[in-house]
Amino acid sequence: MPIPAPPTNVRVVTFQIDGRDYSAREDETIIEVARENGIPIPSLCYLEGLSTWGACRLCLVELAGSPRLVAACATQVAEGLQIYTDTPRLQRYRRTILELLFAERNHVCSVCVSNGHCELQALAQRYGLDHVRVPYRHVAYEVDASHEMFRVDHNRCILCTRCVRVCDEVEGAHTWDVMGRGSDCRVITDMNRPWGASDTCTSCGKCVQVCPTGALVKQGTSVGEMTKDLHFLPYITRRRHNR
Amino acid sequence: MSAPAKNPAKIRVATAWLDGCSGCHMSFLDLDERLIELARQIEIVYSPLVDTKTLPEQVDIGILEGAISNEDDLARAQEFRRRCKRLISLGDCAVTGNVPALRNHFKLADVIDRAYRETVTLHPQLPTRDVPALRETVIPVHAAVAVDLFIPGCPPSAETIWHVLGELLAGRTPRPSDLTRFGA
Numbered sequence: 456m457p458i459p460a461p462p463t464n465v466r467v468v469t470f471q472i473d474g475r476d477y478s479a480r481e482d483e484t485i486i487e488v489a490r491e492n493g494i495p496i497p498s499l500c501y502l503e504g505l506s507t508w509g510a511c512r513l514c515l516v517e518l519a520g521s522p523r524l525v526a527a528c529a530t531q532v533a534e535g536l537q538i539y540t541d542t543p544r545l546q547r548y549r550r551t552i553l554e555l556l557f558a559e560r561n562h563v564c565s566v567c568v569s570n571g572h573c574e575l576q577a578l579a580q581r582y583g584l585d586h587v588r589v590p591y592r593h594v595a596y597e598v599d600a601s602h603e604m605f606r607v608d609h610n611r612c613i614l615c616t617r618c619v620r621v622c623d624e625v626e627g628a629h630t631w632d633v634m635g636r637g638s639d640c641r642v643i644t645d646m647n648r649p650w651g652a653s654d655t656c657t658s659c660g661k662c663v664q665v666c667p668t669g670a671l672v673k674q675g676t677s678v679g680e681m682t683k684d685l686h687f688l689p690y691i692t693r694r695r696h697n698r
Numbered sequence: 699m700s701a702p703a704k705n706p707a708k709i710r711v712a713t714a715w716l717d718g719c720s721g722c723h724m725s726f727l728d729l730d731e732r733l734i735e736l737a738r739q740i741e742i743v744y745s746p747l748v749d750t751k752t753l754p755e756q757v758d759i760g761i762l763e764g765a766i767s768n769e770d771d772l773a774r775a776q777e778f779r780r781r782c783k784r785l786i787s788l789g790d791c792a793v794t795g796n797v798p799a800l801r802n803h804f805k806l807a808d809v810i811d812r813a814y815r816e817t818v819t820l821h822p823q824l825p826t827r828d829v830p831a832l833r834e835t836v837i838p839v840h841a842a843v844a845v846d847l848f849i850p851g852c853p854p855s856a857e858t859i860w861h862v863l864g865e866l867l868a869g870r871t872p873r874p875s876d877l878t879r880f881g882a
Binding site for chain 1: 787790793794795796797799802803835837838840845848849850852873874875878879880881
């Protein structure tokens, strides 16, 4: 597929990632450049084709000369930047973030429909997360199985809001949104009505496919059966961009 | 053929099964013929797989399957910690609480009612003798005692167990995440 032509007045900048030289358009973000060049930066909320949310903090990177870590999904490249994507400090922080996610809600992989196909589970393994050092909260959240095709299990939700963004930005339905604060925060359909009673949901299933965990799944799936397919997203967004 | 002389240099291994399904021990048995090779290097001094009824004072490697759900689980984990040089949490129940910990969403009294009253039609009664008291909250082993090595998986594959034990016997520190994960 053709890459969209850059706007005429955008400069190209040069910078380093992990000690190697790269160049890119100055309106690109660090994570975009990294992914184009096969440099792995983890993310759970960032997804190519959706707007930037910057919530999961897994894509934090170090910039030489700056004490502050920046989110690679929400920071544009600039001339002369020296970016480090996988330092011991970043590995430690990423592991801690993942531990907190596992401790916050029920992420019991062994009985999850997404077992083996889950981005959270895969990241835990990649970062050597073999146990969680903080106490598990063990608070039960609601499961809404009122939709005839899909189900939302808030116990598995990490509040990445990919579902909210894909529904609004790609499907154009804006069925999903977010309510509540702190540990009460959760994604909702329509004005917090059961999903099955939603007037706006088109049952397209895009939210299910982009969900990184077993929070949004197809009905009728058993342990490990829920595989997800993200291919539609870059396809749709590129076609739309080209118009 | 004469029986091989008892090798005093054998690594002494103990295992116990706390609140789990025994699947991790079954996975250990899935080592199949490799068990014979393993038996040349280790001696299982205490385990559900052997007859010994008491945990010896000195053990090199202790392996715990299952979460800590009752007072007996806790006492055994503490005893293992005192007597084992290295303590391993084997499987998701020991490492995370896993399925046994799903009852933490409910009050203990409700859990007991469900198990012993609501689902029993004839003479429902609560067990008071010979059954250890359930604790309010199911916890992973490392929430009660220090653990040296974690092997996630439900259950960890025989391949994983073989790799980890092999590395330990060779004097190296294994990295189980290379081979296994939560829910594996």
